[in-house]
Amino acid sequence: MGTLQALLDLTGRVALVTGGSRGLGFQVAEALGEFGARVVVVARKQGEIDTAVASLRQSGYAADGIAADLGQGGHAELVEEIAAKYGRLDILVNNAGATWGEAAEDHSLDGWNKVIDLNLTGLFRLTQAAAKRCFIPQGKGVVVNVASIEALQAHHPSMIGTAAYNASKGAVLSLSRALAAEWGPRNIRVNALAPGYFPSKMTGSTLDAAGDRLIDNTPLGKLGGADDLKGAALLLASDAGAHITGQVIVVDGGMTVI
Numbered sequence: 410m411g412t413l414q415a416l417l418d419l420t421g422r423v424a425l426v427t428g429g430s431r432g433l434g435f436q437v438a439e440a441l442g443e444f445g446a447r448v449v450v451v452a453r454k455q456g457e458i459d460t461a462v463a464s465l466r467q468s469g470y471a472a473d474g475i476a477a478d479l480g481q482g483g484h485a486e487l488v489e490e491i492a493a494k495y496g497r498l499d500i501l502v503n504n505a506g507a508t509w510g511e512a513a514e515d516h517s518l519d520g521w522n523k524v525i526d527l528n529l530t531g532l533f534r535l536t537q538a539a540a541k542r543c544f545i546p547q548g549k550g551v552v553v554n555v556a557s558i559e560a561l562q563a564h565h566p567s568m569i570g571t572a573a574y575n576a577s578k579g580a581v582l583s584l585s586r587a588l589a590a591e592w593g594p595r596n597i598r599v600n601a602l603a604p605g606y607f608p609s610k611m612t613g614s615t616l617d618a619a620g621d622r623l624i625d626n627t628p629l630g631k632l633g634g635a636d637d638l639k640g641a642a643l644l645l646a647s648d649a650g651a652h653i654t655g656q657v658i659v660v661d662g663g664m665t666v667i
Contacts, residue, residue: 416649420445423495424646425488427479427535428505430457432609433555433638435464437502440639441646442470446500449491450474479505480527484534488542498543500646503532504555506577508611510569521573528577533584536599544597552588552599553645556581558661560603568619578603582657589655598654600645605661607633628663 410418424441428434429450442448442465450465450472452458458474465472477487491498507527509520536552544550560578564571582601589599606612606623616623616632624630641658644650659665 413649416651417444417643417647419500419647422446422499423449423491423497424500424502425449425451425491425498425539426502426504427451428555429502430454430461430474432611433604433607434502434504435461436635436638437504437553437555437642438465438472439468439470440643441500441502442468442472444643444647446646447471447473447495449495451477451479451487451505453478479531479535480507480523482534484531485538485542487535488538492542497547498539499547499549500551500553501536501539502553502555502642502646503536503581505531506555506611508571508574510571510614513570513572516570516572524573524577528574529580529584532581536588540592540595540597544592545595548596550592550595550597551646552585552597553642554581554585554599554601556585556601556603556657558603558605558659558665560657561659561665565619568615585657586655593654598645598650600650600653600655601657602638602641602645603657603659603661604638605633605659605664607637623664626664626667627661628667631662633660633662 424446426434426438429438430452438448450461455476462472462474507524509524557578559575560582585599585601
């Protein structure tokens, strides 16, 4: 095995991917599984988990699934379940998220809380539990937080507002830097991905309304594809990214540069 292949190799490592049953989370799960990690997919719906795990296993990857609503708690219990079953947790990919479209002046508190509870509070509590139970005792760990280009820019005013989503994803970037600084001496790396527009259940209504314009505003002239997040995720999760922490990689086809 060559040097770079060895750096990318995840054999023997356990990776938890939240929101991993479909969309970007599933894409990341595929990448980590292909390079040898045992992937534990977490999502709310057991049926979607079963489908995702079956697909990963059919590809020859080691995969399991756990149903959990990370906006409702149970974070420490989830980490404990994984640690008890596999003896370790090496990689945490925080991908689970929610959005809420509403004009800022009318934005409901229920909508705000739903988004913040999952995208920020739940993310922090799960990361905290993973660090305390596994990463710090092991002397090593990796966190990859899936943020969004919505952390770096706002919607055009002709589009429906997503104030809570934007705020939560901006906070995820700030939190990633804070944890990277605090936990760096513990050999825990924390980074973020900021995807642009990929076809998904979450982006469906936005792409239906403004997809052509968004593509026109993207230098590469296309939406994100089924493999486009894999390379960046693998880099951050593996030893190939061993000297990268507190950073964000934008994967948006160039949308945010113009």
